Amino acid sequence: MSSETSAIGHGLDPERMPGHIAMIMDGNGRWARKRMLNRVKGHEKGADVVREMVRTCRRLGISVLTLFAFSTENWGRPKAEVGALMFLLRKFLMSEEAELIRNNIRFNTIGQTEHLPEDIRQTIDLVKDRTRSNDGMTLNLALSYGAREEIVRMARQIALESKAGLLSPDAVTEETVEGRLYTRGMRDPDLLIRTSGEMRISNFLLWQIAYAELFFTQTLWPDFTEAELIQILKDFQRRERRFGRVN
Ligand code: IPE
Ligand code: IPE
Ligand code: MG
Numbered sequence: 001m002s003s004e005t006s007a008i009g010h011g012l013d014p015e016r017m018p019g020h021i022a023m024i025m026d027g028n029g030r031w032a033r034k035r036m037l038n039r040v041k042g043h044e045k046g047a048d049v050v051r052e053m054v055r056t057c058r059r060l061g062i063s064v065l066t067l068f069a070f071s072t073e074n075w076g077r078p079k080a081e082v083g084a085l086m087f088l089l090r091k092f093l094m095s096e097e098a099e100l101i102r103n104n105i106r107f108n109t110i111g112q113t114e115h116l117p118e119d120i121r122q123t124i125d126l127v128k129d130r131t132r133s134n135d136g137m138t139l140n141l142a143l144s145y146g147a148r149e150e151i152v153r154m155a156r157q158i159a160l161e162s163k164a165g166l167l168s169p170d171a172v173t174e175e176t177v178e179g180r181l182y183t184r185g186m187r188d189p190d191l192l193i194r195t196s197g198e199m200r201i202s203n204f205l206l207w208q209i210a211y212a213e214l215f216f217t218q219t220l221w222p223d224f225t226e227a228e229l230i231q232i233l234k235d236f237q238r239r240e241r242r243f244g245r246v247n
Helices: 003-009 028-034 039-060 072-076 079-102 118-131 147-163 174-178 226-238
Strands: 020-024 064-071 105-110 137-145 191-194 213-216
Touching: 003 039, 028 039, 039 064, 039 079, 039 137, 039 226, 064 072, 064 079, 072 079, 072 137, 079 105, 079 118, 105 118, 137 147, 147 174, 191 226, 213 226
Parallel strands: 020 064, 020 191, 064 137, 105 137, 191 213
Antiparallel strands: none
């Protein structure tokens, strides 16, 4: 079934699908707590939802899916929880590689991957390499990602190029900035979804979401479903995006 048929099948207009969806996957800990379980159980269930969302977005013909999996601030969590998240990431990369290849999905990461454990970095490079020429969808995993770190990194790079005489300050444009972010070459998110009821951005894609449509749902990430995503997409299609202009 083509992605167009799939969208129509769900009552969506294939012409008005968001090209790039970003998700802040929040609420794993609360999901576990409600069940008197360890927070890690919430992350495990959350990883299953990640798999389902990747599949659904691919089927609906989304070009880029960016998932906030681990923030620069999340390093401050207890060591055992960080360790469990790294374990799940390792497991996800190994188990999903074949599925990504089968579904023509290109794997990419944004963030300070240099801070991740060595074996995970190697697996990431391998999966990126093996999916490099896939063009069905890009799955962008935000790992040790923080928007402020990304912006500082970009500024530092511009300063270095300028000092080396490669870039004149007058020549700095929005494109210069975009080209030095982790998301270079990707379209900006059209739609940002955050689960768990928190109404904040938590240092995610600050530059890129300038004109994204924002959706906040009370649903905790482990309970998030394809059906709810489709409802959000229907709502998205009813919104009028004006980009500061009049229609
Ligand atoms: C999101 O769930 C997953 C990560 C941040 C890694 P949380 O772990 O933040 O869950 P809550 O917010 O404590 O419920
Ligand atoms: C944002 O969730 C980061 C991820 C989903 C990976 P957090 O749970 O870390 O955000 P805060 O602390 O509630 O703002
Ligand atoms: Mg949280």
